[in-house]
Amino acid sequence: MNSKILELAVGVFLLAGILALGYLALSVGNMGVTASGETYRVTARFDNIGGLAVKAPVTVAGVRVGRVSEITVDRELYSAVVSMDIDASYDNLPTDTSASILTSGLLGAQYVGLQPGGEIEYLADGDRIELTQSAVVLENLIGQLLFSKTSE
Amino acid sequence: MNDADETPLLQLRGIDFSFTARPLFEGLDIKVRRGQVTAIMGPSGCGKSTLLSLIGGRLRPAAGSIHFDGEELRPSNRQSLYRMRRKMGMLFQSSALLTDLSVFENVAFPLREHTALPEEILAMVVLMKLQMVGLRGAASLMPAELSGGMARRVALARSIALDPVLVMYDEPFTGLDPISMGVVVKLIRELNDALGMTSVVVTHDVAEGCSIADYVYILGKGTMIGEGTVEELQSSEDPRVRQFMDGLPDGPVAYHYPAAPFADQLLGSDR
Amino acid sequence: MNALQRLGRLGIEATLALGAAGIFFLRVVEQLWIVVRRPALLVQQLFSVGVLTVIIIVLAGLFVGMVLGLQGYNTLVDFGAESSLGLVVALFLTRELGPVLTALLFTGRAGSALTAEIGLMKTTEQLAALEMMAVNPMQRVIAPRFAAGAIAVPLLAAMFSVVGIFGGYLIGVELLGVDAGVFWSSMREGMDFKEDIVNGVIKSVVFGLCVTWIALFQGYTCVPNAAGISRATTRTVVTGSLSILGIDYVLTALMFGA
Structure with missing residues (x-):
């Protein structure tokens, strides 16, 4: 009888532990979208990426469709090349889609917003987004403001 | 039975052993004949317990050989070592009962580990062993509830659970009241004769050791200083044997730990 | 010169101890099959290292989650980013605090008990008695405890994280008024299965192996007397805790980039 109680307690313990793991995996974890799901990669060239970082979200109309996977500098043009992994289910982005680096909130993290265009052809793996808008760098903005004020 | 050419159950030949640079044993020879109670006596710290560890294969001698029941003991081969240990029982000085198991389960432990006896037969064997040491009524107690003497008897029942050919006793008389000591002395002799076992008793209690032993070895610093039957040793002229048998404070084993002359140290000339 | 000698000896002794611990590890792993053949031994140990540790883990998890909230x-x-509260709480718990604090608490609760138990078994010659009964203590005593520790810690860590998230929810949503939907959705949005959950589990498995190994090794090699057991228990807690934190840095650097 004693060993039955023991086995029961251990059984409950194991079950609770496995349920906790399962809860974390299913409810908390984002099992689908980007981590294990299929993605395709597009790149975009920006003059200035501001504070954009790898793993930042890529959104369409505010909905997350992928993440930034790599940021490099073009050796000849000295511009930033941002690679993005887009979820394969969003395979209908037109080739004239434009990408801009946006900020969530005034001082929040930066992300890439995609603005779909009107072409019939869709972006595919390895394509480049030609229309880009760089990040708004606050210091530059203030600098411009001061400059225009003094030149008046 | 007592032929001179009968092969001994246990034979140690030319054993060298040391923990540190100082050798503990040098060229030690011991023979244990079947059916006898052999006592190994000696002062504390002469390596008596170490000797049992060597026989049990828990320590490895630097030189020499140990033969047990017609086979050489090789601690490096775990399988053969464990096979031989099943034929040995050992009673530890601290009893070494498994503290989280009851008396019954302690005695049942070696049976459960090494046999596949059905529960009823196992219970019968365990109760029989407990009956031999007079503790069948204590079967459901936990080790913490036992007195030192009872714990040692339970441990004895456990060590004979697998019907070993050889039982080793490590200081079986130490720390017991006179009654318990009498019980243990009686048990060792009785079990040895009734079950046809062979016993090795390691002790520094001369009186008790002599009262049950058929043959006695006296261990000194590193070597045997005497052997023989109890009568032979009691009439021995060897001063080392005499000092031990009679319990003299000073003799070949000096009373003083080696030191510089006392006067020198008092006068501070040697600091 | 004397200090230098002592330093040298310390280094040699530490290396020796590491080597002995490594051999001990291999000898345990060699005997691990026993838990498959005799699961009852594992169940017994899961009870004493796992079930008995649940209460402290759940309470600690709840409080840590509430503080995080x-x-x-x-x-x-x-x-103005309180909408990310759910994400912050969940990330902290699954990536760091869950595995690390669980392992630290486990060291104090179960690790020290393992060391003291094995040390006492050694001191009272129980391990020697097992050997003389032709029972390998590595197999019968050490291996089941090792397996139980390695299984229990990841499960306890998962419980810690779940209870902690609940604690963060209690404070953030019920007390401070963050919107419940926002709390959960920020968590779901921002967390990544492989990045956060799997890495957290890997950490806790490594911690569990490491702490149990240290605890059993210290108990098995302690000086067999009362002072020796107490020293070994202290060493288990100190070495165990420091190893957890050190390994945590290394693993974090490997997983999330230095």
Whole structure:
């Protein structure tokens, strides 16, 4: 009888532990979208990426469709090349889609917003987004403001 | 039975052993004949317990050989070592009962580990062993509830659970009241004769050791200083044997730990 | 010169101890099959290292989660980002605090008990008695405890994280008024299965192996007397805790980039 109680307690313990793991995996974890799901990669060239970082979200109309996977500098043009992994289910982005680096909130993290265009052809793996808008760098903005004020 | 050419159950030949640079044993020879109670006596710290560890294969001698029941003991081969240990029982000085198991389960432990006896037969064997040491009524107690003497008897029942050919006793008389000591002395002799076992008793209690032993070895610093039957040793002229048998404070084993002359140290000339 | 000699000896002794611990590890792993053949031994140990540790883990997880909820809210609200509270709490718990604090608590609760138990078994010659009964203590005593520790810690860590998230929810949503939907959705949005959950589990498995190994090794090699057991228990807690934190840095650097 004693060993039955023991086995029961251990059984409950194991079950609770496995349920906790399962809860974390299913409810908390984002099992689908980007981590294990299929993605395709597009790149975009920006003059200035501001504070954009790898793993930042890529959104369409505010909905997350992928993440930034790599940021490099073009050796000849000295511009930033941002690679993005887009979820394969969003395979209908037109080739004239434009990408801009946006900020969530005034001082929040930066992300890439995609603005779909009107072409019939869709972006595919390895394509480049030609229309880009760089990040708004606050210091530059203030600098411009001061400059225009003094030149008046 | 007592032929001179009968092969001994246990034979140690030319054993060298040391923990540190100082050798503990040098060229030690011991023979244990079947059916006898052999006592190994000696002062504390002469390596008596170490000797049992060597026989049990828990320590490895630097030189020499140990033969047990017609086979050489090789601690490096775990399988053969464990096979031989099943034929040995050992009673530890601290009893070494498994503290989280009851008396019954302690005695049942070696049976459960090494046999596949059905529960009823196992219970019968365990109760029989407990009956031999007079503790069948204590079967459901936990080790913490036992007195030192009872714990040692339970441990004895456990060590004979697998019907070993050889039982080793490590200081079986130490720390017991006179009654318990009498019980243990009686048990060792009785079990040895009734079950046809062979016993090795390691002790520094001369009186008790002599009262049950058929043959006695006296261990000194590193070597045997005497052997023989109890009568032979009691009439021995060897001063080392005499000092031990009679319990003299000073003799070949000096009373003083080696030191510089006392006067020198008092006068501070040697600091 | 004397100090230098002592330093040298310390280094040699540490290396020797590491080597002995490594051999001990291999000898345990060699005997691990026993838990498959005799699961009852494992169940017994899962009870003493796992079940008996649940209470402390759940309480600690709840409090840590509540503190995270409070501190996270107070910090995030300055940036108007309290909507990310759920994400912050969950990330902290699954990536770091769950595995690390669980392992630290496990060291104090179960690790020290393992060391003391094995040390006492050694001191009272129980291990020697097992050997003389032709029972290998590595197999019968050490291996089941090792397996139980390695299984229990990841499960306990998962419980810690779940209870902690619940604690953060209690404070953030029920007390401070963050919207419940936002709390959960920020968590779901921001967390990544492989990045956060799997890495957290890997950490806790490594911690569990490491702490149990240290605890059993210290008990098995302790000086067999009362002072020796107490020293070994202290060493288990100190070495165990420091190893957890050190390994945590290394693993974090490997997983999330230095």
